[in-house]
Amino acid sequence: MSWLWAIIVGLVLGLIAKAIIPGKQQIPLWLTTVFGIVGSVLGNWLATKFGINETKGIDWGRHLLQLIGAVVIVGLGDAMYAAVKGNRRRA
Known part of the structure; x- marks a missing residue:
């Protein structure tokens, strides 16, 4: 049961983090949960x-x-994901 709670908490925190970080993030939902x-x-x-x-x-x-x-x-992971995928954002 603790794994289920870890996934639920990870999903909720990841989504809140994506909402706090300005701009659009490139990472998929499963990676948001992991982060x-x-x-x-x-x-x-x-x-x-x-x-x-x-x-x-x-x-x-x-x-x-x-x-x-x-x-x-989530912020660092999104930057690394964008760099690996070649979707670098311009400032």
Whole structure:
């Protein structure tokens, strides 16, 4: 069941990250989900390092770090995907 939750959270975080990042992203939905999962794991790791991974109630700090991780990973992943596919954007 934890894999199912990881996929659901990754999809949601990846879609939120795509909405936050300005412009149109080139990555497909399945890659958005993978990048969201990686961002979530990165956010959990950072929350553990900061000592805010387990709190009473809703873990707002952990969730914020997961979202920040997803935004960073989706942004970097989209840039790499565009570079590999040859769809480089002009500034």
